[in-house]
Amino acid sequence: MRMLEKGKISNLQIEFMMIPTIIATGVLSIPSMAGKFARHDMWMTPLFGSLIGFLTVFIVWKLHQMFPKMTPIQYSEKILGKALGRVFSFFLVVFYIHNTGFIIRQYTDFVTANVMFETPSIVMSICIVVVSALAVYRGIEVVARSAVICSSIFICGAVCLLLLIPDVEITYMLPFLENGFLPVLKGSFIHSAWFSEFFLLAFLYPFASSQKKGLKTGMRGTFFIMLFLLYVNFFVLTILGVSCVNQFYPVYSIIRGIHVLGFFENFEVVITAFWVLGNFVKVSVFLYVGCLSLAQLFRLSDYRLIVFPISILLIFFSYWDIPNIVVLIDYMQKIQPFYFVIVQTIFPLFLLLIALVRKKRRKVG
Amino acid sequence: MLFLEEEVNVIRIRRGPSRKKEPEHKGKQQTLSQDIPLSKELDENIKFFSSLFQQDLDVIFRSIVVGKRNATIIYIEGICDTQKLDEQVLGTLLDKSKFDESKGDFLYGIEGELPISKIKRISTYLACMEDIFIGNPVLLFDGCKEALSLGLAKFEKRSIEEPQAETAIRGPREGFTEALGLNISLVRRIIKNPALKMKTIHIGKYTKTKVVIFYIEGLIDNTLIEEIENRLNRIKIDGVLESGYIEQFIEDSPYSPFPQLLYTERPDVVSANLLEGRAAIMMDGTPFSLIAPVSFFSLFQSQEDYYERFWIGTFIRSLRFLFLGISLFLPSIYVAITTFHQEMVPSDLLISIASSREGVPFPAIIEAIMMEITFEAIREAGIRLPKQVGSAVSIVGALVIGQAAVQAGIVSAPMIIVVSITGIASFMVPRYSIGLSIRLLRFPIIILAGALGLIGIMLAFILLIIHLSELRSFGLPYLSPIATLQKHSLKDTLIRAPIWRMNGRPHLTGEFNAERQGTTLKPGTNKPRK
Numbered sequence: 039m040r041m042l043e044k045g046k047i048s049n050l051q052i053e054f055m056m057i058p059t060i061i062a063t064g065v066l067s068i069p070s071m072a073g074k075f076a077r078h079d080m081w082m083t084p085l086f087g088s089l090i091g092f093l094t095v096f097i098v099w100k101l102h103q104m105f106p107k108m109t110p111i112q113y114s115e116k117i118l119g120k121a122l123g124r125v126f127s128f129f130l131v132v133f134y135i136h137n138t139g140f141i142i143r144q145y146t147d148f149v150t151a152n153v154m155f156e157t158p159s160i161v162m163s164i165c166i167v168v169v170s171a172l173a174v175y176r177g178i179e180v181v182a183r184s185a186v187i188c189s190s191i192f193i194c195g196a197v198c199l200l201l202l203i204p205d206v207e208i209t210y211m212l213p214f215l216e217n218g219f220l221p222v223l224k225g226s227f228i229h230s231a232w233f234s235e236f237f238l239l240a241f242l243y244p245f246a247s248s249q250k251k252g253l254k255t256g257m258r259g260t261f262f263i264m265l266f267l268l269y270v271n272f273f274v275l276t277i278l279g280v281s282c283v284n285q286f287y288p289v290y291s292i293i294r295g296i297h298v299l300g301f302f303e304n305f306e307v308v309i310t311a312f313w314v315l316g317n318f319v320k321v322s323v324f325l326y327v328g329c330l331s332l333a334q335l336f337r338l339s340d341y342r343l344i345v346f347p348i349s350i351l352l353i354f355f356s357y358w359d360i361p362n363i364v365v366l367i368d369y370m371q372k373i374q375p376f377y378f379v380i381v382q383t384i385f386p387l388f389l390l391l392i393a394l395v396r397k398k399r400r401k402v403g
Numbered sequence: 404m405l406f407l408e409e410e411v412n413v414i415r416i417r418r419g420p421s422r423k424k425e426p427e428h429k430g431k432q433q434t435l436s437q438d439i440p441l442s443k444e445l446d447e448n449i450k451f452f453s454s455l456f457q458q459d460l461d462v463i464f465r466s467i468v469v470g471k472r473n474a475t476i477i478y479i480e481g482i483c484d485t486q487k488l489d490e491q492v493l494g495t496l497l498d499k500s501k502f503d504e505s506k507g508d509f510l511y512g513i514e515g516e517l518p519i520s521k522i523k524r525i526s527t528y529l530a531c532m533e534d535i536f537i538g539n540p541v542l543l544f545d546g547c548k549e550a551l552s553l554g555l556a557k558f559e560k561r562s563i564e565e566p567q568a569e570t571a572i573r574g575p576r577e578g579f580t581e582a583l584g585l586n587i588s589l590v591r592r593i594i595k596n597p598a599l600k601m602k603t604i605h606i607g608k609y610t611k612t613k614v615v616i617f618y619i620e621g622l623i624d625n626t627l628i629e630e631i632e633n634r635l636n637r638i639k640i641d642g643v644l645e646s647g648y649i650e651q652f653i654e655d656s657p658y659s660p661f662p663q664l665l666y667t668e669r670p671d672v673v674s675a676n677l678l679e680g681r682a683a684i685m686m687d688g689t690p691f692s693l694i695a696p697v698s699f700f701s702l703f704q705s706q707e708d709y710y711e712r713f714w715i716g717t718f719i720r721s722l723r724f725l726f727l728g729i730s731l732f733l734p735s736i737y738v739a740i741t742t743f744h745q746e747m748v749p750s751d752l753l754i755s756i757a758s759s760r761e762g763v764p765f766p767a768i769i770e771a772i773m774m775e776i777t778f779e780a781i782r783e784a785g786i787r788l789p790k791q792v793g794s795a796v797s798i799v800g801a802l803v804i805g806q807a808a809v810q811a812g813i814v815s816a817p818m819i820i821v822v823s824i825t826g827i828a829s830f831m832v833p834r835y836s837i838g839l840s841i842r843l844l845r846f847p848i849i850i851l852a853g854a855l856g857l858i859g860i861m862l863a864f865i866l867l868i869i870h871l872s873e874l875r876s877f878g879l880p881y882l883s884p885i886a887t888l889q890k891h892s893l894k895d896t897l898i899r900a901p902i903w904r905m906n907g908r909p910h911l912t913g914e915f916n917a918e919r920q921g922t923t924l925k926p927g928t929n930k931p932r933k
Contacts, residue, residue, distance in 0.1 A: 050888045154743065154856060165855065165862050173869045183872035183886035188865065300749065307744045307857050314861040 045179035046247045049255040055185040056239065056259045058192055058316035059323045060091075061266055063144045064232040065313075066287055068267065069274040071371050073283040076225030078216055080282075081275045084267035086222065087229020088260055090383055094236040095256035097386045102243045102252060104393055110240045110386070111334040117393045124335065126385070131332045133381055135348060138324040139355025140366070142166060145317050146356065147363050152290060153310050163353050166314075170321040171349040174329060175342055178245055181322050188315035195312035196266065198305070199273045201296045210279040229267065230383075231375040236260060237382035241327045286363060325349065439528045445473050445545035451528060452477055462535070469496045469513070469544065477531075478540035484557040488540055491518050492553060510547060521554025533611070560585065566668040566690070568835060573710045578668045583613055583687035589670040590617065594677065602628070604635050606649070606686075610642035614649065617673070617683040617692075622908070624680070630877060631682055631695060645689045653695075655875050660843050662836035663876040665694040665702060672706050680908050696877035700885065700896040703727070705833035708899045716899035723831050724897060730828035730841050734771045735852035735860050737821045741767040743856035762812040768853030770814055774822045775845060777804055782826070884909065901925075 047055075072087075073080040105113035110130060115123030146162040154162065173181050215222070236256060243252050274288045277295065282288040293306045329348055333341035360366050442448050449464065456462040465476045474496070478488065495516050514522055525531055526549045531541045538556030563585070566578030579586040591599065602616045616631055634653040643649060646666060654663045667673060668690040673683045676694045685692040703723050708716035740747055741756065748756065763770065781800040785793055805823075808814040825845070832838040844867070851859035874881035884892035892909045894900035903924035907917045 048888055054888075149858060154858060157855065161855070162858070165858075169862055169865050169869070172866070173872075176869065176873045179880075180869060180872040183880065183882050184865070184868040186886045186888060187868050187872075187882070303749065304747050307747050311857040311861045314858055315865065318865050 045177045045182075045245060047178055047182040047242070047245050048247050049251045051182040051186055052239070052242050052246060052252075053255050053259045053262075054189045055182055055242065055319060055323055056236065056256075057263060057266075058185070058189045058319040059238060060232050060235055060263050062192070062313065062316035062320040063141055064229075064267065065270055065289055066144065066148060067367060067370065068228060068232065069271050070283050070285050070288045071367070072225035072228045072271070073275070073280065073288075074225075074371070075228070076222045077280050077283075078211060078213060078275075079222045080225060081211060081268065081271045082222060083225040084229055084264050084271060086226035087267075088233055088264035089226075090230040090379060091233030091236050091260040091263070092257060094234050094383045094386070095239060095253070095260055097383065097390050098237060098240045098243070099253040099256060100390050101240060101386060101393065104390075104397070106249060107244045109244055109331060109334060110237075110389075111331045113393075114389060117389050117396070127331065127335045130381070131328060131335055134324060134328040134331065135351065136355055138321060138328055139352050139358070140360070141317075141321055141324060142352055142356040143360050143366065145314075145321070147366065148287065148290075149310070149314075151363070152287065153307055160353070163356050166318065166321055167325075167349045167352055169318055170325050171345050173318075173322045174326045175345045178242075178326060181319075181326055185319045185322070188319050192312050192316035192319070193266075195309050196269070198293065198296065198309060199269070201298045201302060202273055202277055202292060204298075205295065206273070206276045207279070208276060210276050227375045227379075228371065231370070231378040233260065233263070234378045234382040237386060238323060238327055240386070241330060242323075286367060325352065440526055441528060441531070441543070441548055441550060443546055443548050445475060445543055448543050448550075449475055452531070455532070465493075467493070467496060470509075472509070473545040475543045476540050477535055477543070478555075479535060479538060482538035482556060482558040483540055484555045487519075487555050488553070492540070492542075492555075509544065510549060510551065513542075513544075513551065517551075517553070519553050519555065523552050523554075524549045525552050526550070536611070558582075563589070569667060569669050569672070569706075569833075571669075571705075571707050571710075574706050575669070575671050577670060579670065579685075579690035579692065581688050581690060583615065583685060586670070586685055586690070586692065587615065587617075590673055590677070590683075593670060593674040594619070598622075599677070602632060604632070606635065606638050607640060607642040610644070610688075612643040612687050614643070614684060614686040617677060617685060619677050619680070622678065622680040623682060627682060627696070627877060631684065635684070643686065643688075646684065646686055646691045646693050649684060649686065650693055655877065656873075659870065659874055660840040661699070661871070661874060661881070662702065662834075662840065663695075663697065663874065663881070665697045665834060666691045666836065667694060668692070669706060675706065675709070696875075696879035698876065698879060698883050699837075699871060699881050702834045702837045703832065704895070704899075709902065713899055713901040720899050721897060723833070726828040726831040727841065730825050730831070731845060732848065732860060732864075733825050733828070734775060734821055734845060735848045735863070736857070737817070738767045738771050738849055739852040739856040739860055742853060756815075756817050759817055760815045763815045764813070766853075767818075768849060770818050771821075771849050771853075772846065774814060774818055775825070775849070778822050778826055779842060 069080065072083040076083050101110070101113065105116065108116075111127040114126045114130075117123065118126055142163050145166055146159040149162050150157065150159045173184055236259070239252075239256050243249075246252060246255075270289055273292055274282050277292045278285070278288055282291075285291050290306060290310075293309050294304070296305070297303045325345070325348070329341045329345050332338075332344060332348065338344065360369075442451075453464065459479075461480045463476075463478055463480050465478075467474050467476070476488070476492070495518065496513075510524065514524075525534060525541070531543075531550055531552070534541055534552040538558060539552045539554055542551040542553060544550070560582040561580045563577045563580060565576045569578070577589065579589065587601070596619070598620045600618055600620050604614045604616070605611050606614050614635060616628065616635070618628055631653070635649070638649065638652045640648070640652075650662075650664050650666070651657065656663065664684075665676075673685075673692055673694065677683060681694055681696065683692050683694055703720065705719075708720055711719075741760070745753060760767075765773070781796060781804070784796045785800075788796060805819055809816045809819060829838050829841055832841065848860060848863045851863045853859075855862065868882075871882050872880070872886055880887050883889060885896055891907045894905055895909060903920075903926065906920055906922050906924075908919045
């Protein structure tokens with residue numbers, strides 16, 4: 039198969055790309071959504087939610103080992119046959135482009151609701167899409183390199199939560215496992231939607247410079263994200279208590295509450311600005327995957343041709359069928375976990391099983 | 404002298420371009436570029452040269468008789484050592500008793516007698532021309548098809564001084580001068596190894612400037628040298644007056660605002676870079692030599708980071724990056740905060756800013772752009788003006804634009820503070836060239852901040868990062884080693900690790916001769932050597 043992308047990225051760079059790809063939007067409202075189910079035990083939801091992440095990484099890695107240098111678009115045809123494989127690939131492409139639209143919507147909703155009150159939301163979506171499209175247009179190496187710098191700054195922004203230590207109220211975490219284990223699992227399932235996005239690794243592994251360390255990369259990334267979400271959830275719970283479930287953006291609220299020395303206060307705007315960097319990485323990775331897979335599906339000579347047309351489509355997708363944030367949150371809470379886990383974890387699992395059976399048969403035959 | 408007869412020139416007023424003259428001019432060029440061998444007849448040769456140098460006052464033809472032959476020395480006054488020419492060459496040649504025609508090769512005999520170390524035979528008009536222009540007197544003999552070029556070129560040059568653009572508190576005080584030979588000797592004096600190699604290229608149709616690629620064999624990737632050579636050979640222009648000309652012809656991305664080569668006038672900086680496996684491009688006529696390839700972070704390294712102890716080096720370097728951020732973003736952050744995010748400022752500070760902005764008629768973005776442009780103008784005026792007038796500029800700048808503007812209520816005092824801090828911050832950058840691009844980029848960022856607040860600044864930052872990630876300097880990613888995450892080179896970027904810890908050379912174009920020093924160099928470790 040012809041490679042549409044000639045760039046090479048290092049495994050560490052993949053990690054730096056994946057971390058904001060999961061947590062940039064996840065950190066916004068996961069705590070309140072997970073808290074709705076798990077209540078006092080909300081802090082431990084990432085622990086179980088990440089299991090889906092580890093599973094997805096493992097599946098992706100196994101598939102990658104069987105079909106090195108190939109993206110799911112290419113190997114699904116080999117596994118499922120030409121017709122069915124293409125249908126699946128097309129579904130994946132639409133899934134990712136549609137999902138990117140949602141990400142952009144989440145971004146613009148957050149920014150216009152909290153920081154730039156008077157700026158029209160369309161300006162915000164156009165800005166982030168244009169910036170990401172420019173990065174994607176220049177290839178995966180540029181995306182990876184800018185991701186390293188942007189992610190580091192984004193993650194450093196999280197240090198500010200430490201300023202909240204004086205306000206931490208540990209008793210909010212009690213009683214422990216009040217309603218048994220099931221609510222915790224339900225809350226964890228919200229996380230699964232985000233953790234299943236590790237399927238994106240399948241599109242990045244083929245360009246890794248060292249093909250052997252991929253599994254470690256993915257697992258380490260998942261583990262880091264779990265820790266990060268644990269850290270965030272801990273602060274949300276111990277500061278806001280169970281009342282956090284009533285907030286759309288609980289993390290933003292606790293950052294607003296920072297008052298140290300009478301000077302370190304009200305810098306939620308700065309943190310939002312850092313978060314924009316993380317969101318840029320997220321949109322770029324998704325856009326890259328969408329463009330690359332569409333180009334591979336239609337056997338285009340260069341994915342760069344379709345970057346800007348798809349970017350325009352993304353802006354439409356970000357407004358289509360989402361009247362307001364309440365509907366969006368509802369979708370994320372009730373549909374997204376099932377939808378995402380099925381598409382990004384269960385389907386690949388089936389792909390892997392079919393591939394394994396076929397391989398075995400071929401050996402027997 | 405015969406050849407210096409002057410014609411009376413009639414100045415004609417030309418209407419429009421004269422068409423007749425051009426072919427004549429071209430014709431002369433053609434004869435120059437052709438490699439015609441010298442004639443055996445002295446008269447014929449003299450005729451050629453005298454027609455060539457018809458009106459050049461400084462070209463001297465001196466006819467003498469050596470033994471029984473007629474001879475002529477042609478040289479240009481001022482760029483050759485006339486004293487030596489008189490004493491050693493003419494003195495020897497005119498001493499008739501010494502030459503014996505009978506003994507075989509005449510020129511060989513002459514060569515043997517002349518007390519000059521650099522002497523060579525040339526046989527074409529073109530070679531004669533070149534040597535005469537370099538400053539080497541050419542000695543023509545009647546009946547010989549070859550001429551002698553005497554290596555007596557010498558011209559007035561500046562003595563070695565402290566580099567003006569890169570001063571240092573600790574470190575060598577000598578800087579390059581305009582003379583290439585002297586500069587090469589300065590580097591040679593530091594790196595005493597036959598592996599120090601150079602390749603020479605002449606660039607410029609008229610200036611024929613000597614350009615030298617300097618490198619250490621074995622430390623440098625040979626493809627890099629080839630690439631530099633190819634790019635230099637591509638340059639076909641009339642003249643090269645400064646290394647900046649070359650820089651603009653061999654950059655990877657000519658439209659980028661960032662410098663993709665580093666220039667320096669310090670031999671120690673050149674040597675340090677050569678030792679790290681980079682190449683230096685030096686040229687005649689300018690003290691500035693170019694270094695390739697460079698990364699963004701190497702533009703923030705100063706030689707003194709390495710000469711001082713590593714804590715100091717690390718501290719100063721991180722300070723530099725902090726001030727890079729300040730000089731790029733401070734005015735735009737001020738604009739963004741005062742326009743969009745007033746709630747960010749602690750209330751006491753907000754009140755004082757608001758009260759000082761009260762009477763100001765301009766919005767913050769206009770104010771910022773106005774003041775920044777004024778500051779740039781003052782700075783530029785300070786550089787270009789003669790020193791006597793310079794103080795007047797600073798008085799006008801400091802008093803009128805600073806104090807008076809605030810008192811008149813045209814500009815707010817915080818804005819002045821912001822602009823001055825930004826100004827100071829941009830001086831923190833050790834390399835002037837990258838400071839220039841920061842100055843340039845500040846303005847679009849201010850505009851974005853005025854439109855979209857802090858989000859706009861972040862968008863600008865992302866755009867900047869995208870551009871920098873894409874940029875390469877001779878194949879080396881511009882943001883390496885940070886964005887490419889090469890772990891062992893990270894020791895010399897945002898921080899400066901102890902010298903005894905920097906055991907590997909920075910990763911440049913391939914893992915090429917990576918080991919720099921032993922691993923047991925830390926003072927106090929007395930591990931037995933294996």
